[in-house]
Amino acid sequence: MTDRLVRKLRLGSGLIVFAFVIMHLANHSLGLISLGMAEHAQHWFMAVWRNPVGTVLLYGALILHILLVLRMLYKRRTLVMPAGEAFQIVTGLLVPLLLIDHIVATRIVHEVYGYHDTYKAVVRTLWVTSPFNGMRQSFVLLIVWLHGCIGVHFWLRYRPWYMAIAPVMLSLAIVLPILALLGFAAMGKTVAHEVAQEDERGYPGGYYSDVRSFGETGSAPGGKMAEDLWPYRAGFYGAFSLSIAVLFAFRAHRRLRERQYQVAIRYAGGEVVHAPRGFSVLEASRLGGIPHYSVCGGKGQCSTCRVQIIEGAENLPPPEPLEQKTLNRIGATPDVRLACQLRPTGNVSVVPLLTPMAEATIPVYTQAASPGREREIVVFFCDLRHFTSLTESRLPFDIVFLLNRYFAIVGRIIEENGGRMDKFIGDGAMALFGLRATPKEANRQALKAAAAIIREIDKLSAELADDLAAPLEIAIGIHTGLAVVGSMGYGTVKNVTAIGDTVNVASRLESVAKEFNAALVFSEPVAQLSEADIAGTESREIAVRGRGEPLRVYIVSKEASAHFA
Template sequence: MPTAALLGFAEFGMTMTARARTDPQWMRAMKARGVPADAHRAKLRAALKDWAGPSWFAVVGLVFSIAQVRNWRQRHARFKVTYADDVMIEAPIGMSVLEVSRMARRAHMSVCGGRARCTTCRVQIAGTAGELPEPGELEAAALRRICAPNDVRLACQLRPKVDVTVQPLLHPSLVTATHHAVGQEFGEEQEVTILFVDIRGSTSLAETRLPYDVVFLLNSLFAALAEAVEKSGGYYSNFTGDGLMALFGLDRERAEGARAALRCALTMFETLDSLNDRLVGELETPFAIGVGIHTGEAIVGRMGPPKTPILSAIGDSVNTTARLESTTKELGVPLVVSVETLHAAGIRTSMPLEEVSLRGRAGTMAVAALDKASLRRILI
């Protein structure tokens, strides 16, 4: 827009100049227009006209000079960070303590990359030459969550304007030597669809059958469930005795990941029916499962012992999914899906939603209580 305005201004000036050259009388009339009849006022107008140009340039030059002086002072305004080993680093005001550590190539833990999504970069303030800025909303929330004392701050958020002495509280040597990338070691935050499955009645099965029989039956079921996850494009994460967790949407579109999880649940129900038919002589009560599905942010990465890590996820979304699975017992259905997953999958259904309360979560959550038939209908 400014460029177009300047071009228009230049075009108008060229037009006026061309007319003035071809029509001198018009030019004289234009110059005479607006000249006061009073001689004194006309003289004053002429004086102001003579001074207007130089004065304007002087004002512009003064403003420019003031701005340059201010920028110079800002660039040269500095503070010092002193570490516990008496190493002192000087840096321009505006940098965070974490950025100062990185500039000086000092090892400083920061799992989330300096976004106040963790507290691994926290430092203890051992001394300061003046007032430090108050913690922002993100930093204050993170510090409250770990009940940090008043002299502890997040290095990624603290941007001092005065000299400060700090002591990092988490030593960077805690990073496993067998990993090299932060994302590889600590995972990355992303939106995923999480599926939790729990086997109903596994405890009574163990009480009435021999251990090897239980192993055989459970392995048969887990093999069928894991195959359903694989066929649906999900990632088998881990299992806990009588349940498993799977992740969807790690390397595909959000909507496709959510729909894949729903298709996986349908495949599990169909596979379970087939497995129960094959094991009809082995089971007093057919296998039954409860499934919870939710879509949300989680930290996804390889976790566990360095030699045998697994792809897994942690975070509030994972806890929510596990509690949705538990809700299947209360609602008397095999599947509970959060409304977030339905929206992510692009599914608009006229079926009524349930409002459920989940342990550890304020307020209620809208969910769909489904069985195999209703799940098939919404996927069509």
């Protein structure tokens, strides 16, 4: 079974369980309307998951997911890992442990004794009879939901469209469990009020205190039932504990066996790590405490952990399909391999190609460690023309005041139109559009922002006319295309930016605007994607350094820019 297939199975099984959790929480939230509404919806919920197909699908997915996580833990040669990975694994292992009682008290009792685990019966137990168990189940709910959300985020985080829907998904991730808990509380108050009015005595003992449910089904009394269920609980807890014990027993056995077959991995700084054969180079680095980038967490989905092979190439297995795909994507030479996928069979000398230095402590999966990837974006450059001559005789404070007014206009309009300010350089600024929008929408946003900035700079120039030797004039260049977008910088001075040919061309178009004494110059791809009306707009073909063919651009005067607002 290949690692790629295993990941797909783990993802698929996890999504099935997550779908069950979403429906379950949505059912809970209906308790905010009424207890009767929640129980009515529960019939449809049960129809989906308590038929033979639903049962096999749900519990098969749950068991498969757990087994694949245990397999993954066994295959890891070291348990040293980033905090994000550790948190996901720990919460994943807590889920089945914390759910055992709930599964036994609902599904097992239903199957064995015919117990009707209605909302009224279960909520009565968790809210009235045993509130501690109610708090425990609320904690389980949050752990299960958090683990599922982390898994979905890790699955989708590199999809180009994910950033556009991420705010909606985050809102859902926050609101749904809150509504579920509020629905549970509302049903609890309703049931507590009914119990107080009925003034009848129930059988204590956890989930089995609803006498009427048991009487209707002819089940045994609650106390006897609770005793009869202990073998089920003991079996589930025992099976889970045994699986964990077997996992670590196998790991210990493998470690003892592999001590006889170790390989030496030498690094450029002279460090040597002796690791058991079968360890990846990345695992060896972690074992030896050597800083080594791996933004994707060692899953072969990025190339930040790549190393160059100096010696021992004959001791390396050929790349697996997943590794080869990534190496092909970056155009790697034959002596470059991914450290997370490379498992030497003999001694080898390597040089990590991306040296993390002291900032390797930045957690993975954070914005500060966001890996670069190609995105279809719009790059926006603007600059004040003749700014040096405007400030030659002005005081430093006056220059700062003018720049801050100018930057405030640019920054506000860029953000209002869906763009992201990238950086300010002197009297120039760079912005990105399309990080959370479609290419068509992003190009329209950029043109609209350009028209608004030209208009507002004209107003600022009129406002400061008495203090300026000449009117303020702005030059804007816009181009769209593929660019590498990622977090770049050092230490705390690190932010998401873009590099590549698209950025260079946009910068060149801003210079072209100055050359033609125009307010705005945008490229033909921008015109095509935005579907802007360019009838009557002056166009020219210009040479751009590094490009073999000329680029057609559209030149817009200050007066004509309002057409694109």
